[in-house]
Each structure stands twice: as C-alpha cells, then as structure tokens.
Amino acid sequence: MRHIAWLARVNLSEEEEELFTRQFNEILDYFKKIDEMDTEKVPPTFHVIDLKNVLREDEVGPSLSIEKALLNAPRKKGRFFKAPKML
C-alpha cells in the first residue's frame, strides 16, 4: 500500500493506510470479476468515437496575460512559479 501511495504521490495517515488496505482487497476482489470473461480475441476500446487525424493549423493564437497565468499560483517569485526545493 505504501509503495502505491508513493507512486501516486499521496501521503496516507496510518489509519488511512489500514482502512485502504482493507477496502482495496474487497474492491479488487470485486473487480477481478472481469477475469471470468474470455477476451482473448477482443481488441481493447480506446475511443468510443470513430475519428481520425484531428489536426490543427500551425497559426499563432493569443496567450494568457502574465497576471492570468500566475493568478492561482500559491507561491511565486517575480514572474516565475515557485516550487519547493528539489532535493
């Protein structure tokens, strides 16, 4: 559980870890129902719509103003977004 939570970058409290582990087993057991189905010759459906080659012309459009771009940033420094240190 801890490994998956780390992969997902979601910290869990100890209680949450316990609760989730219990619930996951239950939920995954139910999901495993699809193992029953014979899907050997069945192709996966990625898109339900039948579109092809949706492409855009290479023409410049408007960008956001810097105020709008930084509007929701919790932390900024000048015109940069500010994130925590790397290491």
Added chain:
Amino acid sequence: MASQLYFLTAKECVHEIMTGEVTAIDCISSVFERIRKVEDQVHAFITLTEEVALRKAQEVDNKISRGDKVGKLAGVPIAIKDNICTVGIKTTCSSRMLCNFVPPYDATVIQRIKEEDAIIIGKTNMDEFAMGTSTELSYFGPTHNPWELSRVAGGSSGGSAAAVSVGETILGLGADTGGSIRCPASFCSVVGLKPTYGLVSRYGLIAYANSLEQIGPLTRDVYDCALLLSVIAHYDPKDSTSVNVPQKDYTRFLVKDIRGIKVGVPKEFFGVGTDPSVARCLWNGIAKLEALGVNYEEISLPNLAYSLPAYYLIAMSEASSNLARYDGVRYGFRVDRDDLDWSEAFSESRRIGFGMEVKRRIILGTYALSAGYYDRYYLKALKVRTLIRRDFEKAFRKFDVLIGPTMPLPPFKIGEKINDPLAMYMCDIDTVPINLAGCCGISIPCGFVNGLPIGMQIIGKPFDEGKILQVAYTFEQNTPFKDTRPSL
C-alpha cells in the same frame, strides 16, 4: 404569479421575457429569493453570483427594450456544476484542493450559454472531483434531497439537480461520467440527459475520466432539456474528441407520438440488487409506454454484468493520471512547509487537499496502471468495454431505444452508504454501461415510492438524442410527474 417565477420552465421564461410580461431582473430576483428561503436546508450551491447575475439580467432587459436581438435562453437563470470552468468565478470541484481556484478562462459550453444570454447564478455542489453517487463527498458538506431532506440528492451533479428540482434555478448543467447527471435527475425527479460522447465539448470540464465524461442538461421538463442541449451540442475545435456532426435543434424531435417505436428492456437492469418497488414503478412506466403505442420486448445484454468493474477500473486509472497535476505549483492547495522537498510537499499537499474517496480512486487507479497490472486490469477492462459496446450495437440493430430504471434503488439516507465504498459503487450499475458504450441516455421522472422519486432511463444509440427525447417527451406529456413539486 411573480413569486412563482422560479418554477417557470425555460421555455415559459423566455416567452414571458420576450413578450414583456416579466423582466429578466424579475426572474433572477425571484430565483435568489427562493434560494434565500430554501438553500440553508438543501445546500445545493457552493458559490452564488447574485450581483453579476443581476447586472447581466439588466443587460438582457436593456437589449430587449432597445429591440436588439437576444439569445435563445435570454434571461433564464442557470446553475453550473462546480467542475465546469467559469472565468472569474471560483471553480472548486467541491474539493479543498481547488477551494480557491479561479479559472482564467470559460469552458466552451459556458461561452455558448453566454452567447444565448442565459444568466449564470452560481456554481453547484457535487461529489469531490465528480467521484461519487450521492453528493455527500463534498468538502463543503452534502446536498440534501429537496423531496426528503434526510436523504441524498444523488451524485455527482446533486447540487444542480436539487437546485432545478426545488426552484433555486430554472436550468442546470451537470456532467456525467458513470451516471452523474442521470442519477441525481432520478433522485430529484427532474430530467437529466447524458449526451453521446463527443457531442458536447469537454473543453473546460475539469477531468475525472476523460474517455467517459460528457456535460449535459438538468431541467424540469423535456422541452427545456432539448433546448439547452441544442445550445451546448456544438463542434468545438478546442476539443479533439468533439465530433463534427451538423448542429441540430433538438426541440424539433419533440412530437407526442411514439407509435411503432421498438423498445428493448434489458433484463440485466432488473437484476439482483434492484429494489422491487423500483422495478414495479418502472414496469408501470413501460406499461404506459405500451399503451402509448410502443412495442417492447425483454432482452438480454449478457456482458452488462461486468460493466461495473470495467467502468471503475477505467475511470480510476484515468483519474489517477488526470489528477496528477494537482501539485500546488500552478494552482491548488499547497502545504505551508518550507522544509519539505518537491516530492514530499507534493504528497503532503495531496493528503490534505483530497478527500478519502478521491485518494482511494487515485491509488486504485495508480495500481491498475502499474507495473505488472496494466494488462490484467486496465487493458482487460478496455476489452470488456468492447464487448459491452457490441452488446449495445447488437441491441440497437433491432430496437430504437432501451429502457430501464436509472437507479436500482430510491434515494437513500445521507450517511447510509458512506462507509462502504463498494456498496456505493453498486448504485451505478444501471448507468455506467451507457458511458462505456458511448451511447446517450436520459432520465425522466417515472413516479414515486413512499414519496421518493424514481427515474426511468431511456437509452439511445450514439447521436440519436432525438429519439430518446421523443420518447421521453411523449411519456412526460402523458403523465403527471413533471408538475409535481417538492413541498419545500
């Protein structure tokens, strides 16, 4: 009369405004008065925008008095589910993670309704990030069902459905990934339509599961539903999954005649887990349809039994990726800890910013996509999706529409299922197959059981919204449910 303006339909509202019987200001004021009266009990809204709404209403009135052209929804109040981006108005997805997020742009559907002079009155409550079936899983508290306040309004678009039902708005917009429009429509006795995937632009819809979701109307009657759908169903070059079908006026399909229409009734919709009172109510409805001239036949869509696990595996996998962006850098909640490095701060912000269900789905989705499990879970679910699609395709070769209950049970009590995620997931059993297949589906009021609303789901093949609207309209016009109001 003036005090009941909030219970007008959009059609009536536009008509009365255009003929000068009422002003847009009258309508908007009436709606806000109603909100002040009942909102404390219902809790349908997260944000209300009264000042802006009144200003817009004034603009509409000015346009009309000048003789300028106005849109198809002129002066009609509309409530927007809080996962649809509205420029300058907080859009929270009912999450602490986005509790202060103000989008710098409008969703395409918002642009469309603004072009038609509809008036946004506020953003409605939902299950956090659209993950839920009850609108209890909101950072801002649950929405109460106006028909019985101790019960859920359905989810995840519970706020919009409740608001429409109780007169806090005339029109509502919701979004449906696995039933999130149709479920609250059923629970609140209103009309809710999930369009065919690709019909309505998703640009501006904050993503939960991008191969499944669509924005759609929540209204008090089928005409309004068709009207609002006509406005929002429009090709959008900003959404690569938007299908370029010719624009339609869906109100043209509203004929009160369904003789000869072939209806399939999948027995899987009445399987184990369906409340008998719901089944009874639906069969009464189907009998009514038969009396109106349809030919129905019970059929089997055998792969439907696997649609719930397939749906959740797909939705959770997509969600785990769609929600990865919430790291508190460009927007969103961020822990106030300078000692933490990037990864630690990220993980801690998400622990605090997301609710339990969101965390559960992100983690499950991450698992389903991870090393060694991708083929077994995600890819397998996609193959099951193919089989379900084929079931529907086969059925639609013989039938015009498919019918069944929207929900397997009447609205349950608040708190009843909240500690049992699997029990909650099971409620979606009748709605998720439609999202998996990409078809369209509408829920309309079908009756009441002990005073609690029951919805009928009418399913159509892709891009056949006209047909399901036609059946829905005829049924509605021949039953008393659309005029029933909650007693609040």
Added chain:
Amino acid sequence: MQTKKLGVNSIKIGLEAHCQLTTLKTKLFCSCSTNYRGKEPNTLVCPVCLGIPGSLPVLNLRAVESAIMVALALNCKISRRTFFFRKNYYYPDMSKNFQISQYDRAGGIPLSTAGNVYIRVDHKRKKINIRRVHIEEDPARLVYAGTIDTSPYTLIDYNRSGIALLEIVTEPDLSSPREARIFLQKLRSILEHLGVSDGGLEGAMRCDANISIVGGPRVEVKNISSFKEVERALNFEIVRQKDLVSKGVSVERETRHWDETRRVTISLRTKEEEHDYRYFPELDLIPINITKSWLTQLQLKMPELPDARRIRLIKQYGLPSYDAEVLTSDKSLADFFESCVKLGKPPKTVSNWLMTDVLRCLHDLNLELTEAKFTPEQLVEMISLIEDGVISGKIAKAILLDMIKTGKSPRLIVKERGLVKISSREELESFIKQVCEENPKAAEDALKDEKAIHFLIGKLMQKTRGRADPELADKLIKTHLALMKSRI
C-alpha cells in the same frame, strides 16, 4: 579529459536526442507562439500548456509532417497508424505531471521505428541504427538559485512547456564520446537541411545518454543541454566509472544529472523501471492514420539531405570527398560555400578558407556561423582582394577574425588598418635596405647561409606590418644580398 583507448567493444553508448521543431510557429498541442527565447517568463502560456484544469490538447499538423519527414530522412519504418500515450511522472517541469509522448509497448505505436544514419569516423563509414523516432512535448524550464542540489526552491518558466520535440533514440552502437558528437552533428545537419529545426538555437537540441563500460550496468546521464556538451559529459562519466572499477567499487545502475557549470555528473535517483511511468493512451487525442498518399506527398517535398548534397558537391564542384563531408556536416556552412561559388569564386579556394580559417575563427569566438555577421559576399570580397594582389594570403588570415567578429567588409578593415600589400619594388627595396642596416650581423649570416634569409624576411614583415608581398620580398632580398655580396 582524455579517454584511454579501451577496446572498441568495451564502451557502449546509446543516445536519446531531443530536438525541438524550432521552425514551427506554434507549440505541439496549443497555439502559443514558440518564439520564447529572450522573452519574459510565463508570457507565452495558455491553459493547455500550463496544464490548467479543464484544458485539452489539439495536435499541430505541421509538427506531424515535420516528424514524418525526419523519420523518412533517417530511413525509418513509418507506422501506418500512430497515437499518443501518457508518460506519468512527477517533476516540477511537467505542467500536468504527465508528458504526452509516444510508446512502443502496451498497445502503443510510435511514429516510426528501425532506421539508420551513416557517420564518418576516421575516414571509415559507420552505421548507427535508430531505434525509434517519435513526437512528444517539451517540459518547462527550471531555474535554481545556485545548483539543483543546493537551491532552497525551484523556479519554473512554462514558456517552453508544450514545444514540439522529436525524440530520436539510437541503439547503443556508438563506441566513444567522439562518435556520439559526430552522430549528433550529422543529426543536426539532417534536421537543418530538412528545415524543421535550427540546431544553433539555445536549448534546441539536448540529449540524454546511456553509457556502459566493459559490460557494466547502464548509467543514464540526463540534462546534457547541447550537443557540444555531450563529449564532455560522457568523457567525465567514463573517467568516473573507470575510477570506481579500479577501486573495486561497483558502478550503480542509476540516473545521473550533468551539471554544466561544475562539469560533473550528480546522482539523482535510481533509474525507474519503465513500468513506473504507467504508460497508457492519451485519450484526449485521436490516432493519426498515415496514408500512402500522404507519405508520397511528403516524400516529394523532401529537400536535399546532407548525404545527397555531399555527393552533389563532389560531382558538381569537383571537391574532394573530405571537403564535401566537412561542408555538409553543417547546413549553414554548405549554404555559405555554395553562395560563394555562385558569386564566382573557385570551389576549392572557398572550401579551403571555410574548412580551416573560418571554422577556427568561429570556434575561437564561440560563435555559430549563423550568429556571426559574416556573409558570403564578404568572403568573396576577401578572396578577390587576394586575387587582385591588394593583400597577401597572410594578411587575409589576420583580418578574417575581425571580419567575422565585427561584420565589417574586408576592404574597410584593410583601409582602416592600412594593410594594403606593398608590391612596389622601390618601397620594398627601401625597407629591405633599412632591415639590412639595422641587422648587420643577420645580413652577414644571410650572405653565407641562405636559410638565414628567413630571419631577415621576418624582420621585413615586422617592419611592414605584414604588408610586404612575400614572393617579391623574397626575390628582392635575395637580389639585395647578392648586390651586397658583389660589393664586398
């Protein structure tokens, strides 16, 4: 740092080159301008490239066409159908915490596979196999206060986020850092000849390298910001690894970060298995069908590539193979050459000047040919000045640096610095007389030993600031000395 000559098979290098398609006007998935160099941070961004919730990508047609042309130029097998995948990982430069890229497993189909490029190493032709060419988006630019491991925060500029990148992956066929550089040079030349990228722009071509020595584990070196840095980074890595091995410490299989300032690689994290990226399809984008007719259309549009140009230069201008190779390794150099020849100068003369002195001056000034204000017209003028006897070849070499640095015409520089060649016998004789008088001992020596004349010629050149016509000077000195001798 010199690499000791290990056996040819003992170093294996594979490269992952990331090349921006700099000639596109807009980014890969949105219409923001790509002209970000020198602009204020976060001024060329929009909801899509910022990863704002609700935004959706739309694919740039020209990006796809450019990519196909590169794949064709690299003799790759082009997929009939290709689509995008999400590469899920968390890093502050990822605006969505996933990168829209392509994958060759789990049902994914990248743009192209299985190609090759021939490079010339020590007069031998070597085939470098290309594993894959695919399209992906560029992440944002990170700025640290100091270095990555000491900075208390990370600053992010999203102007670069979303720029179209081609990822070109080689098999580990390269056997030395030098070969890696030669390969990248060839790659750059190909891309420039195609007109899809200007490799000289800062950040336009970066790469990651995988290196293993003596069958040891693979170490990934990331953050090599330019092709010039590759040789340095890989040389450092080889020394580091060999050092560990000699001390009996095993080399860890990991990812290291190349620090350009300190010129070392730093350990960042253990190399994540590919599965941890949880690759799955990008469902907000639609697959691309690459039809035969589209390919043919693009094939017809293909400009002349370096290899073809090399052969043509040999045939058309009678250049030696070596010259043609050097010139075509850099498109701007080859263009420059052909312009000069078109202006009427002998091909070999132009080639000699370009290959030796011009390239050396550019190297000393650390300039790209395209950055220098130096034009073909100016080189032609300079050659004309030599042909007309106005300056000697030696003077020309001296002013060349000035020409390239300042962009002034050679005539102007010659005038300003008074460097016109002295060809008048009288003037020269007068100088020669002076030199012999000032250096009597040397003159005496020269009478006995012809070789000592060089000293006198050197003094003459000094006196005339290099302007003396060398041939004439030589003749006249000998005449003068002979005269002196006869007088004795």
